[in-house]
Amino acid sequence: TITVANTQGQAASSVTIPITITDATSLSVTGVSLGITYDAALLTPTGATPAVVGALIPAGWSIQQNIATAGLLQASLAGGFGEPLVGAGVLLNVTFDVAPAAAAGATSVVTLAQADLNEGQVTSGETSGLFTVLNLVYGDVTGNGAVTSFDASWVLEYVATDSVGDPVTLPIETSAPTWASSPLSNADAIAVADVDGDASVGAI
Numbered sequence: 001t002i003t004v005a006n007t008q009g010q011a012a013s014s015v016t017i018p019i020t021i022t023d024a025t026s027l028s029v030t031g032v033s034l035g036i037t038y039d040a041a042l043l044t045p046t047g048a049t050p051a052v053v054g055a056l057i058p059a060g061w062s063i064q065q066n067i068a069t070a071g072l073l074q075a076s077l078a079g080g081f082g083e084p085l086v087g088a089g090v091l092l093n094v095t096f097d098v099a100p101a102a103a104a105g106a107t108s109v110v111t112l113a114q115a116d117l118n119e120g121q122v123t124s125g126e127t128s129g130l131f132t133v134l135n136l137v138y139g140d141v142t143g144n145g146a147v148t149s150f151d152a153s154w155v156l157e158y159v160a161t162d163s164v165g166d167p168v169t170l171p172i173e174t175s176a177p178t179w180a181s182s183p184l185s186n187a188d189a190i191a192v193a194d195v196d197g198d199a200s201v202g203a204i
Contacts (some may be wrong), residue, residue, distance in 0.1 A: 001022045001124065002019065002109070002112060002115045002124055002127070005020065006129050006181065006182065007131050008131065008132045008188075009188065010098065010136060010188060011099060011103075012098065012100040013097075013165065014095055015043075015095070015151055016161070017092075017129060019034065019054075019094065020088070020091065021088060022088050023087060024088070027084070029117045029118055029122055030079045030083065030118065031078045031117040032085075033074075034077075036094060036142075037072050037110070040045075040071040040085075042133070043108055045067055045094070045095070048121070049072065050067075050073065051065045051093070051094045053091070053092060054089060056086075056087060056088070056089035056090055057079075060083050062079075066073060073083045074114070077092075082104060083140050088164050104133055104134065104135030105133060106133045107130055107133070109129070110130070110155075111126075112128065134180055134184075134188060138194075140188070140192060141171060142172070143178060145160075154163075173185075173186060
């Protein structure tokens with residue numbers, strides 16, 4: 001099974017969408033062809049090479065990709081017969097820019113219109129993913145839907161730990177807040193904590 005992960009992100013930011021496969025160890029897969037469709041009004045592939053191979057892909061494999069038309073990214077991965085896929089994991093990470101004018105709550109289904117393993121000789125099932133534009137609640141780093149003094153405590157702890165080493169992980173990075181479908185990326189969590197919009201998290 002090849003699966004596009006459900007993801008979320010802010011307008012005017014970028015989002016990386018993983019595409020994973022279940023255990024392919026016994027399938028002798030050395031060629032993968034993917035056609036990835038998405039809402040071009042909401043998502044734009046980042047740069048000329050938005051797709052990057054995942055950790056599952058052997059070092060000797062090559063990748064070719066092409067934005068065939070708006071809303072369709074094609075990617076082909078191939079390796080020698082002595083380097084088939086082994087195990088399960090990420091085939092590709094695809095990075096998109098989110099439209100600056102994207103409305104909070106807007107969605108795009110990200111679909112595998114094509115998913116051929118060894119030119120279709122290996123049967124596969126495909127699962128689409130859903131990208132959702134986040135409606136950030138600035139200041140709510142605990143994710144309970146309200147901005148309170150306890151959020152301020154967390155932000156101060158972040159500032160204090162960041163000044164001496166690795167900062168504390170904010171709760172919205174490990175558990176989904178009430179206003180999002182899954183935990184936030186570090187970049188989005190930092191944006192929530194940056195209530196004055198100066199591109200940093202400070203005690204002020």
